[in-house]
Amino acid sequence: QVQLVESGGGLVQAGGSLRLSCAASGRTFSSHVMGWFRQAPGKEREFVAAISGSGGVRYYADSVKGRFTISRDNAKNTVYLQMNSLKPEDTAVYYCAARFGGWPTNINEYNYWGQGTQVTVSS
Numbered sequence: 001q002v003q004l005v006e007s008g009g010g011l012v013q014a015g016g017s018l019r020l021s022c023a024a025s026g027r028t029f030s031s032h033v034m035g036w037f038r039q040a041p042g043k044e045r046e047f048v049a050a051i052s053g054s055g056g057v058r059y060y061a062d063s064v065k066g067r068f069t070i071s072r073d074n075a076k077n078t079v080y081l082q083m084n085s086l087k088p089e090d091t092a093v094y095y096c097a098a099r100f101g102g103w104p105t106n107i108n109e110y111n112y113w114g115q116g117t118q119v120t121v122s123s
Helices: none
Strands: 004-007 010-013 018-024 032-039 046-051 058-060 068-073 078-083 092-100 117-122
Touching: 004 092, 018 032, 018 092, 018 117, 032 068, 032 078, 046 068, 046 078, 058 068
Parallel strands: 010 117
Antiparallel strands: 004 018, 018 078, 032 046, 032 092, 046 058, 068 078, 092 117
């Protein structure tokens, strides 16, 4: 079992930055692909970024490419999402997710989810 706890959300003005953290329990953190997703009111949960167990492979949604950076520290069992140049359309609840083993091809292949952290970007 893996438990995920996100932190770092808050209210920020457009153009500002936030760094989200996701702390994971368990001894096999480095064997998990980690992902960040977000869900805005009235919308489906969408992919934001993902990172391989070693940190060597990263993927981003087109909407955040060049502005957001996903990283991980396996010694601390933590994955991060650095968000720069934030826009009002980035407002959402941000979720951390984990998948043990192979690279997930869709949202349903993530095994574990955090409770989410709210990010609000004011214009």
